[in-house]
Amino acid sequence: MDREKQRRGISRRRFLKDVVLGGAAVGAGLTMAPGVRLANAAKKGVYTMKYDCYIGATAETAQLDNWFLDELAKRSDGRIQIKKFWSGSLHKVGQHLPAIRDGLSEISLISYGYYPSAVPLSRGLEWYYRGCDHADSLLYVCRDMYNATPELRREWEDRNRAKVLYFTNWSYCPFIMKEPLPDVAALEGRKVRGYGIGADTVNRLGGQGMPIVAGEVYTSLERGILDGAFAFAFITAEKMKLHEQAPYIVESGAGAHAPTTVVMNRKLWRSLPDDLKEVVNQTIADLYNWRFLELYTKLTEESVDKMVAAGAKFSTWSDSEIKKATNMVQPLQINEWVEKIAKANNFDGAAFQKKVDALIQKYEPGKLKNPWETYKQKYM
Template sequence: MDKQNNKRGISRRRFLKDVVLGGATVGAGLTMMPGVRPANAAKKGVYTLKYDCYIGATAEPAQLDNWFLDEIVKRSDGRIQIKKFWSGALHKVGQHLPAIRDGLSEISLISYGYYPSAVPLSRGLEWYYRGCNHADSLLHVCRDIYDDTPELRREWEDRNNAKVLYFTNWSYCPFIMKEPLPNIEALKGKKVRGYGIGADTVNRLGGQGMPIVAGEVYTSLERGILDGAFAFAFITAEKMKLHEQAPYIVESGAGAHAPTTVVMNRNIWRSLPDDLKEVVSKTVEDIYNWRYLELYSELTKESVDKMVAAGAKFSTWTDEEIKKATNIVQPAQYKNWIEKIATPNNFDGVAFQAKVDALIKKYEPGKLMNPWETYKQKYM
């Protein structure tokens, strides 16, 4: 089939878009619920949307998204229906944002590190040791800076044909090590998995950042390829049982981890009637107001308990060591973004980061305890 289509000048991607998936048109999205005849489906306005995700359903952002998706189905009285594709079942890592742009998917979770050329300005929200020490604070910082920055909105909406539904993140990323890590000096020369700006952070602290995909981290620890992991979400690490190979969970003061954005194809968003847009918007408000904090608190406590039961050892760097790490990483890290990304894109990165600082001060301290704080509260 593919060869025949190519001979006719039709690419496989175009064929899937136009014939199989049909996600870019309202006609394809306006489909039948079980037991509803075609004429009634059009009359009732039932929208079947694909949620397309590169991570598994047990990861913390995925669990939040799952709640959101189920809620909009329920609150819309079934007029919105969702088909969920987890773990790259529909598109692979690095393909999800183009799929949203081209209408091959309707809703997706986007992690910026996989799309450096597509969302360069948004990557100005990726940093560690910045004083944003609570993940719920980062949630609100990202929302407010987006609302206040036209260039960010154009980056998502015009450049990528994506309607931002809400911001989320991967909560916290303590060092997860095979051996104790009492201080920065102990990190020297250690091979540590790092995602995106996380690898840069490891390198600045004297380690060797290793860009190994999440699914291969366990075996890499097992085989000695890695000495540990950073920029790997704590809750997801527990679900993937990394502590079996790396039982030392070390809080280093890095702060909130890895902002992400949940988006919808902009054409689909515009096609929704106002009452369904209101359903989506009200559900998003609940994420910011209470659901994120509630869910991530529950998941953090659960993961701490399971790791403790399995023999993991929790510790933290001293305040002096955390301050030393902070001075090594910042402001050098975000100034590098200003110089190499913001300025070449004719974007005032200095003013942007000043807004970020102001918002961090506004929303800190947040309420979501990190793994060490959770452990300390229950076990010390």
């Protein structure tokens, strides 16, 4: 990628934008009328769908989605065709869920932090220091909670006219720091990028959560605006080369990072013939059963190797420091959601969280190693 950057003579800022928002050109040149022409599709037996995403194709969630979409096309013998719009080339951040609702796009990746008023109950699945320490465990917890909670299904299906296809997540988010971070106390006053509930987590640990968009994190580290990043997916951080500015990768015991949901326009889903629905459902089953773990394991190992080769330093907090951090964040974070969000929506948040606890116990320990575990296995 560096050689390509030099060949084109583009600036560092442009290079980062291309990495973060990589793939924008995939769909930018395509012009389509809003929505799927369902009647014509039914006549021809072909359903052309737009996949609409705010991130670039190199991010881990994007790579998983890419596999899923390509499998749909292959397994349906071309009866499902996907036009992919990466990096906000069709709709911008914060517009994707309304676009699904209104039929302006057909499939999209939804990160909850951008839609707090549209999916308030689903945000009860988003936490740190909860004991859900493996990303594959979080995958199954979210899936089972959705299937067991009518209010969640109504939130997506009725409020947003979205058919949930599958849950995914951003795997892990160690602290990525410009200077060593040996313990919780060292975070005091540090300016750390945080996404959604991640910024709240940084604040509870004594740092200063900074809601800076992903594409500006590298330059913010470079200019001293930030001391580090948290709630920032490790694999994506490597793709963006954050370790060039912040080479200290610190495991803090926060657990799996940032659930997301891939959805389809509900009207389109209902229009699909049963055999194509079965293709979709079987591909989803394979994603849950093996593809998520296979892909994310590979990507984590690759990112660890590249960071080590570039001189990054991996470390972990002690068990006592992780326990201290846990007590600073939980159950205060959960209780705040129960009191301020769940009750305002006439929802029994306490009972919901008890079910979450039970599912965490069911699915932990998971199998997907975090970056520190991967580093320790390979280099220690």
